[in-house]
Amino acid sequence: xxxxxxxxxxxxxxxxxxxxxxxxxxxxxxxxxxxxxxxxxxxxxxxxxxxxxxxxxxxxxxxxxxxxxxxxxxxxxxxxxxxxxxxxxxxxxxxxxxxxxxxxxxxxxxxxxxxxxxxxxxxxxxxxxxxxxxxxxxxxxxxxxxxxxxxxxxxxxxxxxxxxxxxxxxxxxxxxxxxxxxxxxxxxxxxxxxxxxxxxxxxxx
Numbered sequence: 001x002x003x004x005x006x007x008x009x010x011x012x013x014x015x016x017x018x019x020x021x022x023x024x025x026x027x028x029x030x031x032x033x034x035x036x037x038x039x040x041x042x043x044x045x046x047x048x049x050x051x052x053x054x055x056x057x058x059x060x061x062x063x064x065x066x067x068x069x070x071x072x073x074x075x076x077x078x079x080x081x082x083x084x085x086x087x088x089x090x091x092x093x094x095x096x097x098x099x100x101x102x103x104x105x106x107x108x109x110x111x112x113x114x115x116x117x118x119x120x121x122x123x124x125x126x127x128x129x130x131x132x133x134x135x136x137x138x139x140x141x142x143x144x145x146x147x148x149x150x151x152x153x154x155x156x157x158x159x160x161x162x163x164x165x166x167x168x169x170x171x172x173x174x175x176x177x178x179x180x181x182x183x184x185x186x187x188x189x190x191x192x193x194x195x196x197x198x199x200x201x202x203x204x205x
Contacts, residue, residue, distance in 0.1 A: 002204040004181075006171045008050040010197075015117050016049055017145045023049050047195040051170040053187060054147075056161045057194040059154050063161070066193040073166070074185035078104040078141070078202070082178040085110065087122045091131040101136030104166075104183070108173035111144040123149040129159040141168030168198065176202060 008014065016023035025045040033039050048058070053074075056063030083093055089107060099105065109122035121144040124132075132140060140147070140160065147167050148156035160167055168185070182203040187196035 004176050004202045004204075006051070006173055006176060006200045006202055007198065008170050008172055010043075010045065010050050014050065015115060015145070016046075017117065018119070019117050022046070025049060045197075047190075047193055047197060048145075048169070049197075051168070051172070051198045051200055052195045053185075053198055054157070054161075054167040054169065054195050055193065059157045059161060063194075065191070066187070066196050067191045069187070069196075071186055071189075074183060074187070074198075076104060076138075076183055077180060078106050078139075078183040079180055080106045080108055080173060080176055080178050080202070082108045083122070084108075087120050089122065089124045089128050091125070091127040094128055094131050094135075099132070099135040099137060103135070103137045104139040104141075105132075105137060106141040106168070106171060106173065106183075107143065108176060108178065109143055111142070112172055112174040117145070121145070121149060123147060124156050126151070126155040126159055129156045132165065133159060133163040137165060139166035139168065141171050143171045143173045145170050168200070171200060179204070181205070 010025050012025055012027060023046045025043055028042045030042055031038050031040045055065050057065045083089055111122050124147050147169055182205050185198050185200040187198050
């Protein structure tokens with residue numbers, strides 16, 4: 001069985017949204033073996049750093065949070081769809097894919113082939129988001145650090161969130177061929193948050 005780890009490693013120098021310093025993880029060694037009996041590290045990190053899932057509170061006042069989220073929801077079949085050489089995923093790119101109600105799609109784009117932040121990263125347009133809603137999909141993931149890019153009213157986020165569609169961001173799909181996979185994606189258990197970090201594995205079956 002072929003298994004792919006499609007999680008972005010958390011490092012002090014990792015790619016972060018718009019290269020914002022405040023989004024880079026900070027590691028602080030609290031105790032070292034030379035000075036005591038243990039080695040311990042504290043990490044300070046934005047929850048939207050690296051591979052993560054969004055909750056409606058991220059974009060909507062009084063939106064729902066991570067509280068009560070069932071992690072088994074992310075143990076399921078998914079479909080990796082390759083869409084290269086475009087930096088905007090539009091409805092026209094999706095219409096011939098035969099999407100069905102309940103599908104969970106992961107978009108493999110040019111984002112997966114770069115290791116530094118690109119301000120023109122590939123994202124999902126609002127018309128594509130509306131089409132995904134009409135298809136009745138359960139979730140959507142992308143290999144960029146955002147499902148949208150500089151939309152004035154965050155239309156893509158709102159369209160998907162209002163339909164109850166799960167959003168995964170920051171996947172690393174470079175080595176994953178298009179096709180169907182079993183996804184094992186588990187978030188940390190942190191209640192009442194707007195996002196949660198994920199470790200994501202895809203198994204070819």
